[in-house]
Amino acid sequence: MADKKKMSVAEILAAARGEGKAAGKEAAMPADQTAAAQAETPQSSADSPAATPAAPKPGSAGRPSVKDILAMARSKGAAASPVDAAPAKPKPASKTAAGKPAPAKKPNAPVAGPKKNVQRDTASILAAARSGAKPGPVGKAEAPVVAKPQARSAAKPPPRPVPPRPARPAAKKPAKNAATDERRGFLGYAVGSFMAVGFTALSMTGGLFGLGLARFFFPNVLAEPPSRFKVGSKEGFPVGKVETKYVAQYGVWVVNSEFEGVQQIYALKTVCTHLGCTPNWLEAEQKFKCPCHGSGFYKDGINFEGPAPRPLERYAIRIADDGQLEVDKSKSFQEELGQWNDPESFVTA
Ligand code: FES
Numbered sequence: 001m002a003d004k005k006k007m008s009v010a011e012i013l014a015a016a017r018g019e020g021k022a023a024g025k026e027a028a029m030p031a032d033q034t035a036a037a038q039a040e041t042p043q044s045s046a047d048s049p050a051a052t053p054a055a056p057k058p059g060s061a062g063r064p065s066v067k068d069i070l071a072m073a074r075s076k077g078a079a080a081s082p083v084d085a086a087p088a089k090p091k092p093a094s095k096t097a098a099g100k101p102a103p104a105k106k107p108n109a110p111v112a113g114p115k116k117n118v119q120r121d122t123a124s125i126l127a128a129a130r131s132g133a134k135p136g137p138v139g140k141a142e143a144p145v146v147a148k149p150q151a152r153s154a155a156k157p158p159p160r161p162v163p164p165r166p167a168r169p170a171a172k173k174p175a176k177n178a179a180t181d182e183r184r185g186f187l188g189y190a191v192g193s194f195m196a197v198g199f200t201a202l203s204m205t206g207g208l209f210g211l212g213l214a215r216f217f218f219p220n221v222l223a224e225p226p227s228r229f230k231v232g233s234k235e236g237f238p239v240g241k242v243e244t245k246y247v248a249q250y251g252v253w254v255v256n257s258e259f260e261g262v263q264q265i266y267a268l269k270t271v272c273t274h275l276g277c278t279p280n281w282l283e284a285e286q287k288f289k290c291p292c293h294g295s296g297f298y299k300d301g302i303n304f305e306g307p308a309p310r311p312l313e314r315y316a317i318r319i320a321d322d323g324q325l326e327v328d329k330s331k332s333f334q335e336e337l338g339q340w341n342d343p344e345s346f347v348t349a
Contacts, residue, residue, distance in 0.1 A: 009073055016070050225250055227329045230320060237265050242299060244281050252315060252327055256349050259300045264346035267315040267327045268301050274308045311335040316344045
């Protein structure tokens with residue numbers, strides 16, 4: 001028993017084939033003979049352990065029969081071992097346990113052997129079907145080699161050559177017309193001249209307006225002489241003296257003369273009482289003579305001829321702290337009003 005357990009599947013198959021040959025001889029017998037033999041020995045066939053594979057042989061307890069071994073081998077081969085599918089020999093018609101003859105298998109029928117573990121894919125199947133070489137699914141090894149489409153990057157067409165851009169045709173210049181050009185030149189000159197004149201006048205007007213505005217903000221200021229000024233000491237004005245050197249600058253005559261029995265030094269205003277002209281001192285005639293209308297005034301300023309209506313006016317005069325005579329033009333004195341009697345209107349000589 002220990003040796004039988006160690007038997008490999010190949011050995012078991014070899015043994016089964018050897019017994020199968022013997023059984024084949026029996027199967028090769030004519031069916032009539034076989035049936036007769038079976039009829040003659042019903043008990044032997046019924047009792048035979050070979051006829052009933054399920055029951056073990058009486059002489060060999062636990063030893064499997066050939067059929068069992070075959071069944072085991074086929075089941076193992078189909079389940080696990082990839083044994084090459086050899087066409088099975090047609091088995092002889094054998095009776096089943098019930099005595100019915102088993103249907104004889106077709107000699108050309110494919111034996112359901114162990115399926116090959118063949119890898120098939122859809123591409124190979126489709127290629128084979130299209131080529132018509134072999135209908136039905138084919139193995140990957142049998143399928144014709146189909147060129148796989150290249151990658152997208154490789155399938156990109158080469159860039160189109162960019163044709164050079166045609167050169168832009170030169171714009172045709174219109175033919176020059178001498179008359180038209182002359183008219184255009186004249187119009188342009190005239191318009192330009194008018195515009196130039198307009199802009200010039202506008203700029204001049206703006207300049208004048210700016211000057212007027214500046215004059216308004218910064219008016220001219222006449223530099224008038226001070227209202228008070230010194231004319232020197234009394235000794236510089238002797239009796240009967242008419243000093244005319246302050247006429248042009250200050251409009252004043254400084255006179256040392258007698259008025260109403262009093263010798264006085266006073267300052268007469270050089271303005272004619274008629275219409276404002278400046279009279280002249282006539283040393284030879286000892287009078288003031290107005291050149292405008294002929295009015296005449298004595299040395300003390302009393303009017304005696306001409307249209308002058310009244311005597312000349314006096315300014316205030318006094319002896320300053322330094323002993324000099326100081327004339328103040330801010331104050332004036334009129335004789336017809338009796339103001340010449342004011343002590344500010346004269347200095348006693
Ligand atoms: Fe002197 Fe007329 S202004 S006389």
